[in-house]
Amino acid sequence: xxxxxxxxxxxxxxxxxxxxxxxxxxxxxxxxxxxxxxxxxxxxxxxxxxxxxxxxxxxxxxxxxxxxxxxxxxxxxxxxxxxxxxxxxxxxxxxxxxxxxxxxxxxxxxxxxxxxxxxxxxxxxxxxxxxxxxxxxxxxxxxxxxxxxxxxxxxxxxxxxxxxxxxxxxxxxxxxxxxxxxxxxxxxxxxxxxxxxxxxxxxxxxxxxxxxxxxxxxxxxxxxxxxxxxxxxxxxxxxxxxxxxxxxxxxxxxxxxxxxxxxxxxxxxxxxxxxxxxxxxxxxxxxxxxxxxxxxxxxxxxxxxxxxxxxxxxxxxxxxxxxxxxxxxxxxxxxxxxxxxx
Amino acid sequence: xxxxxxxxxxxxxxxxxxxxxxxxxxxxxxxxxxxxxxxxxxxxxxxxxxxxxxxxxxxxxxxxxxxxxxxxxxxxxxxxxxxxxxxxxxxxxxxxxxxxxxxxxxxxxxxxxxxxxxxxxxxxxxxxxxxxxxxxxxxxxxxxxxxxxxxxxxxxxxxxxxxxxxxxxxxxxxxxxxxxxxxxxxxxxxxxxxxxxxxxxxxxxxxxxxxxxxxxxxxxxxxxxxxxxxxxxxxxxxxxxx
Ligand SMILES: [Zn+2]
Numbered sequence: 370x371x372x373x374x375x376x377x378x379x380x381x382x383x384x385x386x387x388x389x390x391x392x393x394x395x396x397x398x399x400x401x402x403x404x405x406x407x408x409x410x411x412x413x414x415x416x417x418x419x420x421x422x423x424x425x426x427x428x429x430x431x432x433x434x435x436x437x438x439x440x441x442x443x444x445x446x447x448x449x450x451x452x453x454x455x456x457x458x459x460x461x462x463x464x465x466x467x468x469x470x471x472x473x474x475x476x477x478x479x480x481x482x483x484x485x486x487x488x489x490x491x492x493x494x495x496x497x498x499x500x501x502x503x504x505x506x507x508x509x510x511x512x513x514x515x516x517x518x519x520x521x522x523x524x525x526x527x528x529x530x531x532x533x534x535x536x537x538x539x540x541x542x543x544x545x546x547x548x549x550x551x552x553x554x555x556x557x558x559x560x561x562x563x564x565x566x567x568x569x570x571x572x573x574x575x576x577x578x579x580x581x582x583x584x585x586x587x588x589x590x591x592x593x594x595x596x597x598x599x600x601x602x603x604x605x606x607x608x609x610x611x612x613x614x615x616x617x618x619x620x621x622x623x624x625x626x627x628x629x630x631x632x633x634x635x636x637x638x639x640x641x642x643x644x645x646x647x648x649x650x651x652x653x654x655x656x657x658x659x660x661x662x663x664x665x666x667x668x669x670x671x672x673x674x675x676x677x678x679x680x681x682x683x684x685x686x687x688x689x690x691x692x693x694x695x696x697x698x699x700x701x702x703x704x705x706x707x708x709x710x711x
Numbered sequence: 712x713x714x715x716x717x718x719x720x721x722x723x724x725x726x727x728x729x730x731x732x733x734x735x736x737x738x739x740x741x742x743x744x745x746x747x748x749x750x751x752x753x754x755x756x757x758x759x760x761x762x763x764x765x766x767x768x769x770x771x772x773x774x775x776x777x778x779x780x781x782x783x784x785x786x787x788x789x790x791x792x793x794x795x796x797x798x799x800x801x802x803x804x805x806x807x808x809x810x811x812x813x814x815x816x817x818x819x820x821x822x823x824x825x826x827x828x829x830x831x832x833x834x835x836x837x838x839x840x841x842x843x844x845x846x847x848x849x850x851x852x853x854x855x856x857x858x859x860x861x862x863x864x865x866x867x868x869x870x871x872x873x874x875x876x877x878x879x880x881x882x883x884x885x886x887x888x889x890x891x892x893x894x895x896x897x898x899x900x901x902x903x904x905x906x907x908x909x910x911x912x913x914x915x916x917x918x919x920x921x922x923x924x925x926x927x928x929x930x931x932x933x934x935x936x937x938x939x940x941x942x943x944x945x946x947x948x949x950x951x952x953x
Contacts, residue, residue: 385949400951401951401952402949402950402951402952403949403950403951403952404948404949406948406949406950407948407949410932410933410936410940410948411932411936415930415932415933417780417930417932418930418932418933420780420781420784421923421926421930422948422949424784424787424788424791424923424924425921425923425949426949427788427791427792428791428792428795428796428919428920429920431792431795431796432795432920433951442796457781458780458781458784461747461781461784461785461788462784462788464747465747465784465785465788465789465792466788466792468751469751469788469789469792469793469796470792470796472751472754472755472765473765473766473792473793473796473797474765474796475765693752694751694752694755695748695749695751695752696748697745697747697748698747
């Protein structure tokens with residue numbers, strides 16, 4: 370059964386979102402209720418607070434999404450929902466609401482991996498030619514995903530410690546930037562120069578894994594030392610130096626992955642994919658490889674949203690992936706590693 | 712009126728389907744906490760067994776807390792979404808009052824208890840009037856000793872109910888002597904059938920969208936924040952971005 374109209378749900382972190390998607394590539398509505406102002410109070414996402422906001426918002430988002438798309442339940446052929454990875458209490462609200470509506474109206478249910486949603490948000494930009502490679506960078510994830518065919522996701526490299534977005538938030542705190550720090554650090558970096566030469570972690574290692582904890586420590590040591598000797602460091606230079614180190618590692622590992630796995634499309638996805646420094650560095654590099662095209666997910670679809678879950682749900686339905694109303698949240702859901710297959 | 716009632720506030724999961732005060736089907740499990748996985752399949756199974764489909768339902772009654780945060784959210788999210796999507800009535804009943812519904816002795820007091828660890832409890836005090844428990848002291852999250860200090864039962868009998876009630880047996884006997892009665896293991900369980908019978912007599916919630924669990928407790932992060940930001944209160948922290 371190939372669904373024409375999909376209703377999709379996303380609630381894995383601090384955004385409650387419901388969307389209506391046509392044929393897996395056209396957004397009829399994409400309602401996103403963000404809790405960022407709430408979590409700003411605490412300097413980061415507090416899981417229990419996130420769950421409480423999701424349950425406040427969920428039916429309102431359903432109503433708005435259906436109104437904006439001008440659809441009724443009779444029009445909806447399938448319901449797609451993020452069931453992991455993410456915060457378990459947060460995921461459970463979307464999963465529960467999606468299952469309940471699926472049960473009430475006898476509509477098929479499609480379980481979706483959140484990361485596949487980030488990647489397949491690219492369907493709203495262009496048709497994907499397989500095999501394709503995706504660099505997913507967000508608050509919780511930094512990974513290189515190889516897709517040999519549609520609906521097949523294998524990890525070829527991932528972070529061994531912090532996600533890139535996490536490192537941004539920690540560094541942002543030191544620079545006096547409120548959560549979430551990414552966009553502001555990006556803006557400051559554009560005004561500064563890479564003068565501190567922070568370490569490029571694992572750049573020389575022969576794998577596609579990332580590590581950002583060493584960079585984070587180097588950054589903290591530098592600022593801490595300056596504090597102790599009462600030296601004022603240029604914050605824009607600090608931001609630029611930090612960002613160059615992150616971007617260098619991401620771009621370097623990605624280009625090496627492209628050498629080993631030549632693909633015609635590289636998809637840049639995830640919340641940090643909106644980062645201007647990362648975008649332009651990757652663009653510059655990919656421009657030189659004429660066999661590979663860089664697909665950038667549009668900024669407004671980089672953050673968590675249900676439209677991307679609808680796009681991924683459409684692809685999973687093609688692969689006949691459906692769930693029953695016993696579907697549970699899986700907070701540590703991950704793709705398989707490519708090496709496990711070989 | 713066809714009613715679906717449910718409670719997953721704690722370890723127990725209980726579901727019932729009623730029609731005009733007749734109990735058509737009910738199921739209660741007590742041994743695991745796989746509510747997210749089992750709730751809808753159990754509802755579906757019972758509905759099928761009594762030849763009903765979701766669109767036959769006219770009202771959902773839910774025990775909406777206090778209890779395990781995840782547990783009350785699963786029941787509340789299910790009930791809220793179901794009532795909203797089917798366009799039917801929604802009724803929320805305190806999970807403590809749901810337990811108190813097991814006691815029928817007219818004029819006696821009922822103290823349902825959920826253990827919240829470190830000598831803390833969720834509890835409230837009810838009095839049976841005309842066969843139903845009426846609230847006397849509001850449901851709250853409290854230190855158990857402080858809670859007992861607030862209670863004067865005069866010469867009445869007080870029923871301590873809930874599977875956690877025996878955890879506090881010594882303190883309760885100290886305070887109330889032979890006036891405290893502990894229930895058997897059946898009356899210590901929430902019964903969705905009783906919840907449904909009671910819930911069908913109440914008026915439904917006016918705005919389904921704003922229906923949320925009664926947590927009776929701020930998160931620690933919010934409590935700390937409030938302490939550090941006295942008087943600072945924003946009406947909404949959530950905004951639509953699309
Ligand atoms: Zn995400």
